[in-house]
Amino acid sequence: MQSSFDAVREALGESAGPDLTSAIDALSPDRVDALAETILSVPRSGALPKRPVTEIWPLIPLRSSLFFDHLNNESPASGYAPSGIRLSAATDPRASGTGEFSTGIMRALLYSHGLAIEDPLSHAAEMHLSQHRELREVTRASISAAAASLSEIAQLLDHDVVNVFYTGGDELGAAGELGDSILTTLDADASPYTVADAWDEFEVEFVSGLSPALQTLWKEIRGGNRAPDPSYVQRAVDEGDAALAETFIDVVRILNPRNIVENAIAGTASTLALIRMLGGSSDVLCATPLMGRLLFIGAPDPAEQLRMHEVARTEVPNIDVLSPSDLVTIRRSSDSLATWRKDLAEALDYADRNRRAGIDSRTIQTGVEEKLADARESLRREAKKSRVWGGQNTISFIAGGLGGAGGAAIGGPPSAVAAGAASGVIAAFIQAAAQRRSVPGFLDRHYVAFAKAR
Numbered sequence: 001m002q003s004s005f006d007a008v009r010e011a012l013g014e015s016a017g018p019d020l021t022s023a024i025d026a027l028s029p030d031r032v033d034a035l036a037e038t039i040l041s042v043p044r045s046g047a048l049p050k051r052p053v054t055e056i057w058p059l060i061p062l063r064s065s066l067f068f069d070h071l072n073n074e075s076p077a078s079g080y081a082p083s084g085i086r087l088s089a090a091t092d093p094r095a096s097g098t099g100e101f102s103t104g105i106m107r108a109l110l111y112s113h114g115l116a117i118e119d120p121l122s123h124a125a126e127m128h129l130s131q132h133r134e135l136r137e138v139t140r141a142s143i144s145a146a147a148a149s150l151s152e153i154a155q156l157l158d159h160d161v162v163n164v165f166y167t168g169g170d171e172l173g174a175a176g177e178l179g180d181s182i183l184t185t186l187d188a189d190a191s192p193y194t195v196a197d198a199w200d201e202f203e204v205e206f207v208s209g210l211s212p213a214l215q216t217l218w219k220e221i222r223g224g225n226r227a228p229d230p231s232y233v234q235r236a237v238d239e240g241d242a243a244l245a246e247t248f249i250d251v252v253r254i255l256n257p258r259n260i261v262e263n264a265i266a267g268t269a270s271t272l273a274l275i276r277m278l279g280g281s282s283d284v285l286c287a288t289p290l291m292g293r294l295l296f297i298g299a300p301d302p303a304e305q306l307r308m309h310e311v312a313r314t315e316v317p318n319i320d321v322l323s324p325s326d327l328v329t330i331r332r333s334s335d336s337l338a339t340w341r342k343d344l345a346e347a348l349d350y351a352d353r354n355r356r357a358g359i360d361s362r363t364i365q366t367g368v369e370e371k372l373a374d375a376r377e378s379l380r381r382e383a384k385k386s387r388v389w390g391g392q393n394t395i396s397f398i399a400g401g402l403g404g405a406g407g408a409a410i411g412g413p414p415s416a417v418a419a420g421a422a423s424g425v426i427a428a429f430i431q432a433a434a435q436r437r438s439v440p441g442f443l444d445r446h447y448v449a450f451a452k453a454r
Contacts, residue, residue: 016154047279
């Protein structure tokens with residue numbers, strides 16, 4: 001199926017690269033409008049290609065590509081997850097040519113088989129055409145930036161390593177219903193896990209990403225000091241943390257725990273709704289542990305449910321320190337990473353078969369750990385030889401099954417599947433599907449996360 005990037009290349013007669021973006025920059029305003037209309041004339045995404053359950057294919061919506069894409073729809077927040085994918089950089093003229101977008105893509109691809117990302121070109125085109133004509137000279141820059149960003153990963157797109165999708169918000173109705181269900185569960189009188197608990201999760205994650213100066217300032221503010229020493233902010237800027245300092249100020253300015261938690265819920269619900277709408281062959285990338293827990297809200301202990309669904313947790317070399325050129329070289333030439341992806345596929349096949357057979361999660365986790373042991377050690381040895389990769393830093397790569405013990409057995413009765421999935425968002429999704437006699441296929445897939453090594 002033709003993508004928006006294919007349509008742009010065809011319309012302008014240029015291949016991916018600087019000539020393509022130069023051609024866009026040279027267009028008259030009317031021709032830019034026509035190009036945006038051409039982009040949006042590409043049919044909205046249907047089902048993405050089917051991927052075997054033995055492969056990891058995370059889906060990254062624009063809304064979930066940051067820690068939280070926007071806090072209360074007002075302030076951009078820096079991403080802290082080591083996967084580091086920031087889709088909004090793809091349409092940001094200020095980030096054009098910096099490699100920020102493509103670097104995040106390559107980082108995520110080191111430890112997965114492929115990616116599905118929301119199409120930045122279609123997003124930019126829709127944003128452009130929604131503006132008054134006098135403002136379109138500004139928004140055309142976003143179309144050019146998106147073309148430049150996709151040019152950086154053109155080979156990945158053309159070789160089906162990265163898929164793009166665009167739904168134009170068609171998933172929002174289903175996402176809203178699911179988000180309301182999550183919030184209702186959190187607000188229930190008997191809920192063992194509440195909005196306050198979710199806020200605590202956010203606060204721990206957010207504060208751990210701050211510089212020492214900002215951590216101290218946060219403690220003062222949270223302790224009730226409404227006139228703290230502003231020199232802490234200046235110190236953070238002097239330490240090279242200007243962007244994070246700006247984010248910190250915005251978080252404090254709009255500090256509203258419930259709004260921030262609701263934003264996290266909306267991102268999680270949107271991701272699940274999109275995966276289902278697009279055929280259920282993608283996996284959930286949890287940007288933070290909080291997002292992972294939200295998958296299992298409704299269980300007495302969401303963290304325990306998350307752990308019980310976990311099939312793999314293994315330390316791997318840190319991907320956050322790699323430059324774009326390092327990432328490309330490693331992805332292309334690393335025998336160790338090729339072995340990792342092969343062994344990961346075999347381990348996921350083992351986990352899937354045993355989950356369906358009713359084997360307990362601890363036994364499965366042990367078996368997966370053994371199957372990945374050689375690949376993990378090979379990665380460590382290779383990292384030690386690299387001037388940048390690894391060093392003293394390792395992270396945990398985590399993959400879990402969404403369907404729970406026994407899995408979402410294809411063709412099984414919805415009630416039995418719901419029981420296998422325990423409770424929470426996943427079970428709520430199944431119960432809603434049961435009314436339509438259809439078990440969501442994505443429940444046979446995985447959640448994926450990166451975390452600090454234990």
